[in-house]
Amino acid sequence: MTLLGFSSYLIALGTMSGIYALLCLGLNLQWGFAGLFNAGIAAFFAIGAYVAAILASADSAVHLGGFGLPVALAWPVAMAAAGALAWVIGRICLTLQGDYLAMASIGIAEVLRIIIKNEEWLTGGTRGIAAIPRPFETLLPAPWNNLAFLGLIVVLVAIVYLAAERAWASPWGRSLRAIRDSDVAAAAIGKNVAQFRLEAFVLGAMVMALAGALSAHYFKFLGTTAIEPLMVTFLVWVMLIVGGSGNNRGAILGAMLIWLIWSATELLTNRLPAEWITRSSYIRVLLIGLLLQVVLQKFGKGLLPEKPPRLVGERRETR
Amino acid sequence: MIKVENVSKSFGGIHAVEDCSLEVATGSVTGLIGPNGAGKSTLFNIIAGLLPPDSGKILLDGEDVTGWPAHRLFHKGLARTFQIAQEFSRMTVIENLMAVPSGQSGENLFKAWFAWGKVVAEERALRERAREVLAQLRLTHLEREYAGNLSGGQKKLLELGRTMMIRPKVVLLDELGAGVNRTLLGEIAGEIERLNREHGYTFFVIEHDMDLIARLCQPVIVMAEGRVLTQGSMAEIRRNEAVIEAYLGARHHKQVGGADA
Numbered sequence: 001m002t003l004l005g006f007s008s009y010l011i012a013l014g015t016m017s018g019i020y021a022l023l024c025l026g027l028n029l030q031w032g033f034a035g036l037f038n039a040g041i042a043a044f045f046a047i048g049a050y051v052a053a054i055l056a057s058a059d060s061a062v063h064l065g066g067f068g069l070p071v072a073l074a075w076p077v078a079m080a081a082a083g084a085l086a087w088v089i090g091r092i093c094l095t096l097q098g099d100y101l102a103m104a105s106i107g108i109a110e111v112l113r114i115i116i117k118n119e120e121w122l123t124g125g126t127r128g129i130a131a132i133p134r135p136f137e138t139l140l141p142a143p144w145n146n147l148a149f150l151g152l153i154v155v156l157v158a159i160v161y162l163a164a165e166r167a168w169a170s171p172w173g174r175s176l177r178a179i180r181d182s183d184v185a186a187a188a189i190g191k192n193v194a195q196f197r198l199e200a201f202v203l204g205a206m207v208m209a210l211a212g213a214l215s216a217h218y219f220k221f222l223g224t225t226a227i228e229p230l231m232v233t234f235l236v237w238v239m240l241i242v243g244g245s246g247n248n249r250g251a252i253l254g255a256m257l258i259w260l261i262w263s264a265t266e267l268l269t270n271r272l273p274a275e276w277i278t279r280s281s282y283i284r285v286l287l288i289g290l291l292l293q294v295v296l297q298k299f300g301k302g303l304l305p306e307k308p309p310r311l312v313g314e315r316r317e318t319r
Numbered sequence: 320m321i322k323v324e325n326v327s328k329s330f331g332g333i334h335a336v337e338d339c340s341l342e343v344a345t346g347s348v349t350g351l352i353g354p355n356g357a358g359k360s361t362l363f364n365i366i367a368g369l370l371p372p373d374s375g376k377i378l379l380d381g382e383d384v385t386g387w388p389a390h391r392l393f394h395k396g397l398a399r400t401f402q403i404a405q406e407f408s409r410m411t412v413i414e415n416l417m418a419v420p421s422g423q424s425g426e427n428l429f430k431a432w433f434a435w436g437k438v439v440a441e442e443r444a445l446r447e448r449a450r451e452v453l454a455q456l457r458l459t460h461l462e463r464e465y466a467g468n469l470s471g472g473q474k475k476l477l478e479l480g481r482t483m484m485i486r487p488k489v490v491l492l493d494e495l496g497a498g499v500n501r502t503l504l505g506e507i508a509g510e511i512e513r514l515n516r517e518h519g520y521t522f523f524v525i526e527h528d529m530d531l532i533a534r535l536c537q538p539v540i541v542m543a544e545g546r547v548l549t550q551g552s553m554a555e556i557r558r559n560e561a562v563i564e565a566y567l568g569a570r571h572h573k574q575v576g577g578a579d580a
Contacts, residue, residue, distance in 0.1 A: 166432055171418075171425030171442070178407045178418045184369060185405035189481055190393035190421035199428065246409075308411050308465075312442040 004143065011146045013263060015218055017256040018153035019211050023236045024243065024251035025160050026207030032246035032306065033173055034200035035180030036094070040105030041208055042232040043112045044082040048209025049216040049226065050116065051078035053129045056217070060131075063124035071135055075213045082209030083202045090201040095194050109229060117224050128223030132216050153214060157252065160207055164248045169309035176200055230285065235262065238288055242295045244302025253304055262288065320345040320489045320521040321366060326375030327545075328361055335361040337545035339375070343489065348515050348522040350536030352529075352556075354566050358545040359525045360402055363493055366523075367399045368392045380488060394421055396488030398481070400495060402525070404474035408467030412458060415466045415477055416449040417442070419484035452480045455510060457503065471498035479507065483514070489521040490514075496528040508534055529553075541565070 023041060030036040055074035057066030085108075093104045116123045123129065136148040167173045175196055179186040183193050216222045235258065243254020265287060269280035276283075295303070321343040328336040336358040343349045351359050364370045366377055368389035377385045379395055387395075407415050423445070424430045425438035453459045456476045461469065466477060475495055482490045492511075496504050508531055514520045526532050532539060533553040540550040543565035549556070556562055 163432060166435070167428060170428070170431035170438060171423040172428045172431050174410070174414060174418050175426050177410055178415075181407040181409055182405040184389070185401065185407065185478075186418075187369075187389035188367065188393060188399050188401075188405075189419045190390045191418075192390050203428075306409065308409075308414060311413070311446060312439050 008143055008146065011143060011150050013260065015146070015150050015153055016263070017259045018150065018157050019215050019218065020236065020239060020255035020259050021157050021252045022153075022160060022211035022214070023208055023232070024240045024255045025157070025164055025248060026204040026211065027236055027240050028245060028248060028251040029164060029167070029200050029204035029207065031240065032248075032251070033168070033176040033180070034197055036197060036201055036204075037099070037102040038105050038201070038204070039102045039233060040107075040109030040229075041236050042227050042229045043105065043109035044086060044205040044208035045212035045215070045232045046109075046112055046116060046227040047082040047085055048078045048212025049222055050123055050129070050212075051081045051209075052213035053132045053216040053222045054123075057129055057132045060124075060129070062127055063120070063129050064122045066129070071133075071213075071217065075210060078213045079206040079209045082212075083206045086202045086205030087198065090198045094197040094201060106229075109233065113224065113227060113229075116227065124223075126224055128221055129216075130221050132220045132222060134217050134220055149218065156210065156214070160210075161248055161252065168248065169312060172196075172199075173309070234285075235288070238292050240302075242292060242302060244299075244304040244306060246306025247302065247304045250302050250304035250306075254302065257303075258288070258291075261291065320347075320380060321523060322376075322378035323362070323366065324376040324378070326362070326365060326372045326377065328358075328365060328370060328372050334545050336365065336372070339542070339545065339547055341540055341547050341550070343521060343523045345380075345521055346515070346519055348511065348524065348535050348537065350532045350539040350553075351523065351525045351542060352527070352532060352539060353542035353548070356544075357542040357565075359542055360493060362542070363399070363491055363523075363525060367397065367491055397491070398485065398487035398489075399491035400475065400478035400482065400493055402493040402497075404471065404478055406466035406469065406474045406477055408465065410466055411463050412466055412469070412477060413446065413449050413453065413462045416452055416480055416484050417445045419481050420445065421485070448484060452483045455483070456480050457506070472500060472503065475499055476503070476507070479510075486518065487520060489523060492522060492524045492526070494525055494527060496526055496531050504528070504531065511535060 023045065027038065027041060030038045052074045054063065054065045055067050055069045055077060056071050058068050060066055089104060089108060093101045117125055134149060135152060136145040139145065140148055175186065175191050179191060179193050179196055187193050215226065219226065239254035239258045240251055242258055244250025262284065265284050269277065269284065272280060323339060323341045326336055326339045339362060353359050361370065365372045368387050371386050376383055379392065379397060384392060384395065407418065423441060424434065425441065431438055453462055456479065458473065458476060458480070461473065466474065469477065475498060479495060495507070499507065511522060512535065515522060524536055537552055538550050539553050539556050541548040541556060541562050548561055548565055549559055
């Protein structure tokens with residue numbers, strides 16, 4: 001492999017890790033902070049991806065729009081759309097027991113996937129949305145444009161991470177953790193349980209939508225294969241659990257580590273004899289599942305377990 | 320302070336609380352006793368907004384609060400502890416206390432992001448208050464421990480501590496004594512007496528420890544089979560034939576104080 005090829009590979013690896021890191025940070029807001037079992041991450045990812053792609057791509061006959069809007073406008077709208085969907089789902093499901101949210105979110109993600117597949121006028125169906133512009137691609141020559149896009153993702157991950165850390169250390173995060181540990185006791189100390197849960201759910205969904213938008217613009221093509229629950233829901237859960245739920249750094253670490261392993265197994269499986277290559281897709285999933293088991297046996301709370309935040313302004317005291 | 324008017328609650332065919340009326344006077348420490356299954360905890364959960372009553376009314380400080388959610392009742396001055404401790408298990412002991420006061424500006428995420436200075440100042444004050452409460456409850460050495468790792472008795476204390484983080488009008492204590500050692504329980508009883516005397520907190524107490532009831536509560540209300548049987552001073556209750564029967568059945572005519580109900 002040439003040096004250029006290798007650095008392209010690293011840039012691709014970093015870009016995808018960053019997108020998954022955002023998904024994990026979003027899920028951590030819902031599960032790590034608030035104990036909300038979202039089994040339909042793919043739905044919010046898909047909303048983010050499709051809204052951004054429709055708004056930002058050039059006019060096309062095969063799907064709605066595109067409207068050729070700048071990403072600085074398309075991405076926030078995509079996030080807002082996912083937030084609105086999360087608000088509606090949350091209003092209905094969050095007052096119920098935890099398991100119902102899991103079932104509802106799986107259902108909604110599947111319904112959405114089928115809508116996306118069949119409503120061709122809107123999404124292009126299985127033909128998908130092509131020629132989505134990637135930021136920097138016309139501004140800079142390769143590979144610098146890809147590196148700049150990676151830089152943008154790193155900046156976005158950093159912003160979301162810092163905002164999530166502040167949220168974790170704040171009374172907002174403390175209230176959510178209290179609700180997660182005992183919702184009746186949290187209500188008994190005056191916390192509006194439904195309201196707090198809704199905030200965490202909507203915020204997490206918006207971060208997931210940002211990841212979806214970035215992914216659509218990175219691949220430049222968006223079809224139904226991009227929003228498979230295996231790749232967007234299952235893998236993200238594995239990442240967060242391996243990295244350590246309730247720990248924002250753990251979320252990022254888990255995303256990077258599992259994506260590295262996932263893409264490394266692709267390199268390996270491509271070298272398998274031809275009759276095995278077709279089987280590689282489920283062998284990889286099986287291997288990731290095994291890895292999850294090993295990690296959970298050895299590190300029950302993930303590689304970086306949840307820690308209570310340092311008490312605010314506590315640094316100078318000697319305890 | 321609390322007025323329960325003709326409240327009923329059934330679960331399937333079981334009438335847990337049936338046409339129950341009682342009153343907790345402002346400034347009193349009122350006891351609620353009764354055999355297992357008398358409906359005491361169900362009544363508590365109705366008063367605290369955890370269960371809606373099938374019929375009847377709950378008045379808190381003169382206002383009809385029937386069917387209010389628990390968090391609104393807290394803002395109106397009603398605090399409580401739970402029969403089975405509901406600690407925030409993956410939070411430290413001090414965080415359990417600091418979570419309590421309502422209206423913290425840092426509970427608004429935008430203020431946490433953009434007005435951090437204000438949040439920090441509030442947190443400092445809150446921490447001092449939490450440390451005072453921990454000292455009163457002899458829990459200072461456990462400040463950084465996860466609440467989930469505490470003993471049963473310590474969790475009960477922590478729940479009492481939560482109610483001490485604010486100035487509630489009325490506190491519902493659901494079997495505070497269970498699992499707390501005698502010496503400490505004596506100190507806590509002293510603390511409850513002090514809060515009642517000096518700060519005017521009203522307490523409504525479910526308790527199986529008759530010595531504690533006798534020490535703290537005046538009056539004592541007796542429930543059996545979902546209804547109020549009688550009420551009065553502990554001395555009167557101990558002599559009441561109907562109460563003895565409710566606790567022990569007709570065959571044993573023994574003092575209630577000797578029964579480990």
